[in-house]
Amino acid sequence: MGSAEHWIAWPLACLSESSPVPESACWWALEFSPRVALLEDALLMETSMVQRLWGGTEALLARLDSAFAQACQAGFHESEGGDVALQPLRGQGGTAWKALARLRLQQSRPCGSVPVPLSVPESSPHADALPLWTLSALEQHSAVLQRLGCRCWGDVRSLPRAGLSRRIGAKALRALDEAYGLLPQPLDWLQLPQQFELRHDLGYPAHHADAVLHAAQPLLRALQSWLQARHHAVLALQLRWHHDLRRIDGQELPAWEALAIRTAQPTQGMAHLQRLLREHLGQQRWRAPVDMLELQALETVPWAAEPLSCLPAAQGQSPSDSLAWHEWVERLSARWGEEAVLMVQPLADHRPERMQRWQAAAPLLQSKNPAAARGATLAGAGAQPRPQGTHRGRQPGCADPWQALWPPWLLSQPEALPVQGNRPQWHGPLQLKAGPYRLESGWWDAAGDASANAQTGAPAGLAARDYFVAYNAVVGHVWIYRERVRSEHLMGMTASPASWFAQGMYG
């Protein structure tokens, strides 16, 4: 099993110079295989275990090449990676040292400054033909070995081992054995942190939202590769920024300020989060320049990828070019505040103004998400909640006259109507068409604050009303009610407050 190992090496310099956050530069590789290590100046990956998962060697190499090119280009948005796309810069081999040696050989070839061995026509020479300098353990003793007539690894191996060990030390020979796969090679594997928390020192002051957003790009990319490697998806993240200035215009400035962003559906893609971040950052006041950023994943869940359909997507229905519902809600909420997008929740009450509650949609979606998922699984397993819903929805032509009189529009506050000649007026006199329908409800709310509101005569909760459908030519059919005169008004002969109110509209 160990002999079938397949190692791939990439130069670390390409990666680290493109990424301003060095510790995250190699995380992209962990998406493909857990056996990733840093060895000297290269990134090494062992793929024998995962080749079948990714569909064979060729398919895996193609994906790795594109991922590596993406990771290299990520730093520069211009067309910088031409040379990478031209020829994938990587070395392969049966052991880590071999892959590294072949990578070094390949790296040395285009520039030509290092003396190239005479006969290596094929791209991956046999291990015996690899030159001495490609193995750093041998390169230290290259002067000695060259005087002994050694040019490549094979020459060194053919020498008597005991004498060579006395000359150059056992350490170099052990490295050679590791390179040939005779000894196991201890490596400390690259591991992801348990919690994503990454700090990025900008090195320049960022004065406004666009600059901060631009500076946050590498952090978001690091988060994406962290999520992909852990097979998680993010629900909430926090961006913190640091001010170098301690006070400005005589005001104390907090050292760190933070912005938390939530989404309703866990995601690995950064496009939606980035858009939310832009909207939120655009609303911040940037009083002082920012010199450090820190990104933190507050909440992540295991990633369940979208199930793909076997059927071709209908026109205009493909998920890539259109928004999901939560994305639309969150985008509008981010731009205009959460109170701008409302969704309704029905409440159990008899007073029309308390039968529903319109509340901000984004927190509702985010809080309801686990419950909704649970409800979906429930509905799939045993259809317990469904019949109830259909039963309630199945009564369009209801027999109850009270329910039949509900209007489709409800005024947010009942509007007091002027009265002329004993008739309520709303853009003209109203003609009562149907009613009265008596409603008396809400005493449980009135009991608490009746004493407080005694002088105003209108307790907040108690509703004692007669509802009518009224009509006039301007407003059409409207839903109005009359506050029933309460006993203390009758007894005290006080002037009762406005008694006619409009509450709904039929159109």
Added chain:
Amino acid sequence: MHTQSQTYLTRPGSQPGMTESVRQEAGAGQGARRGLQAADHPHLSAIQIPGVWRGTDWQLDACRNVWPSGHAALDCELPGGGWPGNALIQLQQPAHCHAEWALLLPALAAGVRQHAASREDTRMGQLVLVAPPYLPFAPALQAAGIDAKRLCAVQPGRSAQDLAWACEQALHCRDVLAVLAWLPELPTSTLRRLQLAAASQGRPLWLWQESQAEPCSSPAALRLRLERVTTVSAAQQAPGLQIQILKRRGPLLERPIQLSLSQWAWQPVLQAQAQRHARQSEEAAMLMQGRMTAAAPATASPWMTEA
């Protein structure tokens, strides 16, 4: 003789989608159109270009994305027999008139029902209301067949351009069933953007605006003007709506459409109330005339109301 009658019979049969009233109207009003029957030019009807339609076919293509409006009088004047499901529909109504739900509720309820039947996921298929004049009363809409979970309102208080952007984004959202918007005057470029978004995404957008005095052009596929019928004629008991089609993808319609809106759930309640009032006044009149006997009223009053 025999062949003549056969050809006469086959020609009307070539237009299966036409209803009786439309055929009469087409025969009477647009005599000039007769020369361009599809049966005369079969090669022309074979040409199908998306976005290009023939003026004579405006009632035929029922296969398109159409939301039947639920009002029979309106359906037979709308191209395709209902609201276009992939277009901007501009509706003008006078101030203080809010006939939105009365007009759209049957279509929306049918659309929601159809969507719920075709898809199991209850979270899809949202109805987005952009800047509604009041908040909808969810229990009433739920009783009419629109689930409260499907409703979403964008609060007014932004500029018209911002709200139009919200409309466009909602049209691009794949979980949205339909968009209703209440926006003030919009520039033609914005209207065109909205029409393009609605057409490309296959979702209807009903845009409600206040009536304008002078007609101006608009890229909307369908434009209607609503007016309230104030005079209650003897034949028409309930006051209703008068709809004038300003623009449609079809011939010009000069007569306005009368909608009685009698399918409201509370219409029977109103009628019962009116009958009760009439009976009471009759009884009062009889009482005043002193012609009432002790045994008569129980049997007399239903007869009186029916007469």
